[in-house]
Amino acid sequence: MSATRPRKSRSDGERSRAVILDQAARLATVDGLGGLSLSRLADAVGMSKSGLFAHFGSKEELQLATIEAAEKVFADIVLAPATGTRGMARVRALVDGYLAYVHNETFPGGCFFASALVEMSMQPGEPRDRLVDFMNRWLAELEAALREAQDGGSLAQDEDPAQLAFELEAALFLANAQFAAARNSTPIRRARSMIERRLGL
Amino acid sequence: MSATRPRKSRSDGERSRAVILDQAARLATVDGLGGLSLSRLADAVGMSKSGLFAHFGSKEELQLATIEAAEKVFADIVLAPATGTRGMARVRALVDGYLAYVHNETFPGGCFFASALVEMSMQPGEPRDRLVDFMNRWLAELEAALREAQDGGSLAQDEDPAQLAFELEAALFLANAQFAAARNSTPIRRARSMIERRLGL
Numbered sequence: 001m002s003a004t005r006p007r008k009s010r011s012d013g014e015r016s017r018a019v020i021l022d023q024a025a026r027l028a029t030v031d032g033l034g035g036l037s038l039s040r041l042a043d044a045v046g047m048s049k050s051g052l053f054a055h056f057g058s059k060e061e062l063q064l065a066t067i068e069a070a071e072k073v074f075a076d077i078v079l080a081p082a083t084g085t086r087g088m089a090r091v092r093a094l095v096d097g098y099l100a101y102v103h104n105e106t107f108p109g110g111c112f113f114a115s116a117l118v119e120m121s122m123q124p125g126e127p128r129d130r131l132v133d134f135m136n137r138w139l140a141e142l143e144a145a146l147r148e149a150q151d152g153g154s155l156a157q158d159e160d161p162a163q164l165a166f167e168l169e170a171a172l173f174l175a176n177a178q179f180a181a182a183r184n185s186t187p188i189r190r191a192r193s194m195i196e197r198r199l200g201l
Numbered sequence: 202m203s204a205t206r207p208r209k210s211r212s213d214g215e216r217s218r219a220v221i222l223d224q225a226a227r228l229a230t231v232d233g234l235g236g237l238s239l240s241r242l243a244d245a246v247g248m249s250k251s252g253l254f255a256h257f258g259s260k261e262e263l264q265l266a267t268i269e270a271a272e273k274v275f276a277d278i279v280l281a282p283a284t285g286t287r288g289m290a291r292v293r294a295l296v297d298g299y300l301a302y303v304h305n306e307t308f309p310g311g312c313f314f315a316s317a318l319v320e321m322s323m324q325p326g327e328p329r330d331r332l333v334d335f336m337n338r339w340l341a342e343l344e345a346a347l348r349e350a351q352d353g354g355s356l357a358q359d360e361d362p363a364q365l366a367f368e369l370e371a372a373l374f375l376a377n378a379q380f381a382a383a384r385n386s387t388p389i390r391r392a393r394s395m396i397e398r399r400l401g402l
Contacts, residue, residue: 030323032233109323118319121382122231122310132382166391170371173378181322181333190367
């Protein structure tokens with residue numbers, strides 16, 4: 001029987017891996033990264049648990065692959081539109097990109113990284129370390145753009161870019177959590193207003 | 202045999218319930234409120250699962266009782282020290298109380314309500330509703346104190362207290378998440394600095 005089925009090419013395998021991980025990242029924003037069991041995911045993608053196990057040998061491997069897939073989504077939706085911008089224009093593009101990513105419900109439960117980091121911060125291991133690293137890289141993106149703005153004269157010299165990156169991220173982080181809980185755009189509007197006022201835009 | 206053991210008085214029962222829920226709230230900030238199984242909690246408090254089941258008939262009852270216990274801790278540690286203050290002094294007392302509650306590791310995984318709300322925001326049910334309600338009451342506390350400050354002249358008339366409450370909470374919310382992940386006091390200092398600058402303190 002199985003010999004009559006067409007062999008799966010490598011690209012079919014890659015495609016189905018991408019479909020599985022897309023679904024895994026979405027599920028993780030609803031049930032948590034820790035709630036991402038192979039059996040639950042198998043139900044969601046309509047595969048057998050053993051079929052999934054062939055892709056991911058363990059729950060931790062699945063979690064790491066899911067984080068990697070979510071990083072690609074974040075890069076496409078939030079970072080890519082800011083390509084080629086510099087300084088204050090880049091700060092704006094990153095902030096706008098992030099708020100759109102939340103508001104458009106890219107993931108059903110809000111920002112993948114915000115919820116996964118909160119969930120995993122007390123769970124030592126590679127998934128937690130990757131999430132902390134992601135948060136640090138995101139803050140470093142904001143800080144670098146703010147530093148460029150300062151070098152270009154559109155941000156006061158006495159501002160501390162690291163402190164200001166914390167303040168922008170604070171607005172974004174709470175907007176995401178409130179939007180996920182309430183599904184109305186008030187927190188998105190408040191975050192934007194807070195950031196524009198702070199940057200003098 | 203059991204007849205020779207002293208009968209437990211009602212106050213013993215209450216005390217042990219309080220001990221169980223204290224442990225449950227602590228565990229929930231590490232493993233999540235969803236990870237709070239009767240068997241795991243039974244291990245943590247050194248009771249049998251059936252003994253625990255006598256206290257809490259279901260996982261949801263246990264979750265609700267745990268939220269209630271955490272609310273009492275929050276009231277004692279964050280709200281009580283602000284008793285009798287008004288206006289801007291009250292805003293400061295609430296902010297200082299919250300940052301101390303995080304920094305002193307009242308719960309091992311950071312603010313119980315911040316992590317539980319993020320975890321449960323996509324899980325419809327009474328626990329989620331209680332957590333959303335708690336967040337709204339906390340924001341209303343901040344907003345009411347800001348409004349008093351405005352009425353008393355220590356906050357500009359053109360400020361929107363609801364917007365400003367969002368901004369203060371943004372600083373507190375990110376400080377908690379970063380402190381839980383990194384265990385250093387930089388985010389606490391950044392949140393304080395952000396709030397003092399914003400309020401002109």
